Amino acid sequence: LHTQLCKVRSLGIPYFVIPFCPSPILRVFLIPFVNLLIKVFGLTHPQFFLMTLDWQVRQRYEIYRLIGSDMFFTVSPWKVVLHVADPDMAVEVLAGKGGNGELYTRPDVYNTMLGLFGENVLTVEGAVWRDHRKITAPVIGKSLSVVWEESLTQIEQMIQYYDKLEAINTSYRDFRRVTLGVIARAGFSKVMEWCPLTTAIANEKDGEGSYQKCLHVLFENLIWAVIAPSWILEMLPFKALREAGGAANNFRFFMNEWFEERKTKIELDNKTTLGPSSKADLMESLVRSSGLDKDSTLEAPLLSKSEVIGNAFIFILAGHETSAHTIANAIYLLAMHPEYQVKLQEEIDSILGDSDHNQTSYEAHFDAFSSGWMAAILFEALRLIPELTVMARQIGPTPRTFSRAGDLRPITLPPGIEFWIHVIGLSHNPKYWTQPGKTEAESAISEFRPERWLPKPGDNIMFKPYNGSYIPFSIGARGCIGKKFAHVEFTAIMLGLFRDMSVEFDSCGGKKTFEEARLECSVQMENFESKITLQPTGEMPGIKWVRRRR
């Protein structure tokens, strides 16, 4: 601890000493106990809550306001972390180059978790990362028409099921099912009809059902699959752990099958046609890069089979959970603020006129929805509740000097420090989010106010926040590959829902008022937890979809 303290004491940045630094692995063993102690003894000092996970969600910008600095350190015997709500520093760390001319790297613990099935674009660095990115990013960019079409299909199927229900409190899970169907079709050319997960799980004999079950169980219990190998999990006397181990094994099995299936097809194509068609999907691009591209002049394939499977895993994971939770969050925010639903529906009606929303296409309709209420609702939902609360990076082996805005003196940080870029702290920093001509209170920074994004009258350019103050998709070369994919998916899904329906809270037969449900919802949202992405841990209030009267 003394050695770590010596690194930060002279830097002039506030610091807190804590006995350990929270990490995903400690979440399982230690953090619940710490949470209990904090609750029982009512410990409110930062030194205590900084040991918990997800204090970033509850604090937002408050801790930075309390200490009067947009950065502070936590120092524990094992680790020094610089927590950052300063946009210039965020840009420097996420998009700038480190001492060796390369981008700052992610800490190893994240790579171990996310590289569970093989190295992939998220876990590799340097020249290897550039190869992975070149193979995956262009095909994801070309899949947007399919994303639009499949999003509408999935939503149509979901609505048919919802029509039979009074109220729903499984929205997060149901939308995960929708977005899984979208990435399966757009990235892997697999059709997965929407069905409630319970049905899919019951239907184990059917190949598609068991594939869905495998993904569901795997993603719900990923932390266990990371901590212990599948064969150990499968031997343990706990059903949930045995299932997690089984799901990890099944995932390998399915991916292997998909790989072989695609390999056979490409080998056949290589004999008959000139090469990849312009409609090649992600899986085709990955498998071709594993040495099957007949035009390749490379001596060795760019990807091994394990890297193909590693990338398939990361795209299924990153490509469905993030989007599903963003959509579910937006729907709850709209249930809390019906006035914005009306705005959205008016926009949809004015763009579509009498035409059927199921006949729309990405090419003809996406742009029309990208500079009004639809886009504003997405941006505002992600500002309040991003999917990743922290973006972690580590400093390289040599000290680095960072210049700072205004008259703040530059700081030189020693090796071994981690940066935790605080996404919600940045998007609530009043220096950047207080609107011109308004006070901080009038700008309602912690409230859902999509209108802050709308173009000024006579313009069609959405509000552009200060660089680095809004980074739900990260920034720079390592920013999200699926940003546009997620935007298109969100637009088509919201169109499919709000064209004919409105969402409202379930009053439980008149026993719960709107205000009670709204309060319940905001309390739940303040207690969201990061399980890879930010999500509810308690039960969200029930919602109802009702047909619109037009």
Ligand code: HEM
């Ligand atoms: C609302 C939806 C989404 C959000 C908020 C989101 C957010 C992010 C963020 C913050 C990162 C950077 C992580 C870091 O630097 O530590 C990232 C990276 C990534 N995202 Fe997304 N994402 C979304 C949707 C998607 C979709 C739909 C896909 C795929 C189709 C996707 C694929 C990826 C990949 C592959 C990376 C790694 C990029 C790299 O390291 O080069 N994401 N995403």
